Amino acid sequence: MSVAPTTVDPYDITVRSNGLRRRRITERIFGSLAFLAALLACGILALVLGTLVYKGASQLSLDFFTKPRPLFGEKGGIADALVGTALIVGMAMLMAIPVAVLVAIYMAEYAGPRVSRGLRIVLDVLNGVPAIVVGVFVFGLLVVGHGQSAVYGAFALAILMLPMVARATQEILQVVPQSLRHASLALGVTKWRTTWNVILPAAIGGILTGVVIAVARIAGETAPLLFTSSIAANAVSVDIHGALPTLPVLIYVNSDSPDPGEQAAAWAAALVLIAFVLVMNILAKLFAGRKRRQLEGS
Amino acid sequence: MTTTTYDKAPESDLRRRGIRPGDVVFKGLAVVASLAAAALLALIAYKVLRLAWPAIQDFGLSFVWTNAWDPVKGQFGALIFVYGTVVTSLIALALATPISIAIALFLTEIAPKKVAAPIATMVELLAAIPSVVLGLWGILVFGPWVRDHLEPWLKDTLGFIPVFSGEPSQAGILPAALVLTIMVVPITSAICRELFLRVPRDLTDGALALGSTRWESIRGVMLSYAAPGIVAAVLLGLGRAFGEAIAVSQTIGNHNAIPTSWFEPGDSLGSKVASEYVGATSLEQASSILYLAAILMVISLVTNVVAQVVVVRFERARRAV
Numbered sequence: 001m002s003v004a005p006t007t008v009d010p011y012d013i014t015v016r017s018n019g020l021r022r023r024r025i026t027e028r029i030f031g032s033l034a035f036l037a038a039l040l041a042c043g044i045l046a047l048v049l050g051t052l053v054y055k056g057a058s059q060l061s062l063d064f065f066t067k068p069r070p071l072f073g074e075k076g077g078i079a080d081a082l083v084g085t086a087l088i089v090g091m092a093m094l095m096a097i098p099v100a101v102l103v104a105i106y107m108a109e110y111a112g113p114r115v116s117r118g119l120r121i122v123l124d125v126l127n128g129v130p131a132i133v134v135g136v137f138v139f140g141l142l143v144v145g146h147g148q149s150a151v152y153g154a155f156a157l158a159i160l161m162l163p164m165v166a167r168a169t170q171e172i173l174q175v176v177p178q179s180l181r182h183a184s185l186a187l188g189v190t191k192w193r194t195t196w197n198v199i200l201p202a203a204i205g206g207i208l209t210g211v212v213i214a215v216a217r218i219a220g221e222t223a224p225l226l227f228t229s230s231i232a233a234n235a236v237s238v239d240i241h242g243a244l245p246t247l248p249v250l251i252y253v254n255s256d257s258p259d260p261g262e263q264a265a266a267w268a269a270a271l272v273l274i275a276f277v278l279v280m281n282i283l284a285k286l287f288a289g290r291k292r293r294q295l296e297g298s
Numbered sequence: 299m300t301t302t303t304y305d306k307a308p309e310s311d312l313r314r315r316g317i318r319p320g321d322v323v324f325k326g327l328a329v330v331a332s333l334a335a336a337a338l339l340a341l342i343a344y345k346v347l348r349l350a351w352p353a354i355q356d357f358g359l360s361f362v363w364t365n366a367w368d369p370v371k372g373q374f375g376a377l378i379f380v381y382g383t384v385v386t387s388l389i390a391l392a393l394a395t396p397i398s399i400a401i402a403l404f405l406t407e408i409a410p411k412k413v414a415a416p417i418a419t420m421v422e423l424l425a426a427i428p429s430v431v432l433g434l435w436g437i438l439v440f441g442p443w444v445r446d447h448l449e450p451w452l453k454d455t456l457g458f459i460p461v462f463s464g465e466p467s468q469a470g471i472l473p474a475a476l477v478l479t480i481m482v483v484p485i486t487s488a489i490c491r492e493l494f495l496r497v498p499r500d501l502t503d504g505a506l507a508l509g510s511t512r513w514e515s516i517r518g519v520m521l522s523y524a525a526p527g528i529v530a531a532v533l534l535g536l537g538r539a540f541g542e543a544i545a546v547s548q549t550i551g552n553h554n555a556i557p558t559s560w561f562e563p564g565d566s567l568g569s570k571v572a573s574e575y576v577g578a579t580s581l582e583q584a585s586s587i588l589y590l591a592a593i594l595m596v597i598s599l600v601t602n603v604v605a606q607v608v609v610v611r612f613e614r615a616r617r618a619v
Contacts, residue, residue: 023513024511026511030516035404038401038404041397042420048427048435051439110329119332126335128534128537128599129599129602130541132591133591140346140349141341190320192321196324220427222430223543226572252430252548256548273431274431277426278426285419
């Protein structure tokens with residue numbers, strides 16, 4: 001691409017500046033590289049999802065969802081792992097959400113800026129503790145001496161969930177207009193009733209978004225469960241005091257297997273898991289967009 | 299809202315003094331929850347160090363740089379795993395940082411809003427893929443591709459560098475580092491995107507008005523304005539890479555030696571802890587594994603705390619502007 005003198009626009013003063021051609025080429029290169037990087041990320045997502053559908057979809061059947069894992073050879077399903085994952089994630093939600101919301105309320109409604117900032121850092125650091133370390137922690141705290149149990153697995157997942165939900169809630173509480181608080185307090189409503197009846201309902205969309213994203217993440221966590229709920233029988237069980245099989249542990253164990261049948265089961269289980277995760281994330285996205293517009297509009 | 303009923307009861311002594319029991323209880327609950335969250339972090343640190351304590355006393359600090367892992371002979375050291383963790387994470391960091399910044403710039407500066415929104419969602423979804431699923435893909439699909447195409451090509455072009463020599467393999471340092479890159483990119487790029495959106499428009503507009511190209515205004519104004527934030531974003535990504543146990547365990551090959559080539563299998567701290575969670579045959583081995591977990595915890599805590607400090611500094615400086 002050469003710039004012939006005849007193409008110079010006499011009104012374009014930038015043409016006379018130094019090295020414009022080189023600068024324009026740099027500009028082009030930068031734009032193309034940035035585009036390629038975005039394309040690469042989307043391509044990898046498409047590649048992973050495509051592989052999961054390609055390798056996993058053929059396994060899916062009614063039996064796959066309703067029958068437990070086979071012992072040897074015979075065809076079976078993942079019902080046991082589905083039930084286990086649902087129970088453990090459900091218990092983790094019960095443990096984490098009330099505490100997380102209370103922490104967020106304290107940060108947004110009661111604490112001063114210094115304490116609030118300190119708590120935010122604590123939560124962010126807690127969020128950065130590797131899942132495997134949380135697994136080792138719960139193993140040392142509870143599993144040693146008591147044996148594995150779904151409750152301990154749920155506790156480990158709740159530790160991972162707590163900072164995510166607390167930060168999301170705290171951020172949305174800060175967006176709730178101050179006028180709502182003032183109006184309620186001016187009517188003589190006590191502070192806790194204001195928080196409970198006015199502020200939380202206004203922020204519920206954002207809180208649910210945070211919860212949904214956190215659930216999607218912990219549903220796929222493997223490392224904490226290895227220590228707390230991994231040695232389980234291949235049968236559908238709802239006994240939360242014993243270890244329960246889960247989807248992530250099933251995928252982890254089978255991914256290491258040389259048996260193509262077990263690998264196929266891992267692909268199908270991964271497809272089920274990722275479908276759940278993606279649906280949750282997309283729901284959260286739609287929900288968050290609508291709710292935020294409402295809040296900012298009020 | 300529920301209907302309000304008037305409280306006809308005679309005012310209690312507390313209420314006359316302006317103290318409302320409901321407020322006190324609610325605030326108390328919120329304080330207890332917050333203290334519990336802070337205590338939890340301290341308890342995790344204490345408990346994991348306490349678990350590792352027998353091994354720390356046995357082997358001392360030199361465990362960290364001892365190159366040995368032989369359960370049969372009772373020789374244990376962490377160097378193999380520290381090497382695996384640090385090298386895979388640094389490769390991931392080196393690859394992910396420019397890619398993440400480029401994606402963030404594309405989304406904020408180049409792409410029109412209608413294109414940027416769906417791409418941003420896709421990058422977020424990439425972050426939502428569970429690590430065990432990414433690891434499954436990594437070992438069964440991506441690993442063989444790396445062995446058959448990427449590693450032979452690297453060997454041909456860069457083979458004179460020792461780390462790019464040796465036998466290509468589907469599980470090793472390089473496949474694990476690449477899978478980690480995929481996990482780190484969405485995290486770092488999401489933070490960078492938020493940083494770039496918060497750069498004041500008048501600064502970049504000023505640069506453009508002075509005649510700089512878009513790239514020049516980004517390099518000279520935007521990147522330098524957001525630099526501390528980018529450092530924090532990179533550190534948070536690094537913390538994630540250090541701590542990832544599952545996907546690395548699936549792709550790194552689980553081999554108890556320091557590989558000379560990045561094609562060869564090795565092992566990382568998190569991966570070793572994950573893969574030998576039940577396999578320990580002696581008390582000594584079990585406590586050594588807990589020592590590895592403690593090292594991992596210290597590394598990632600330090601990385602995260604440094605990242606937080608950078609963030610706080612950055613925000614303070616921005617308020618001052």
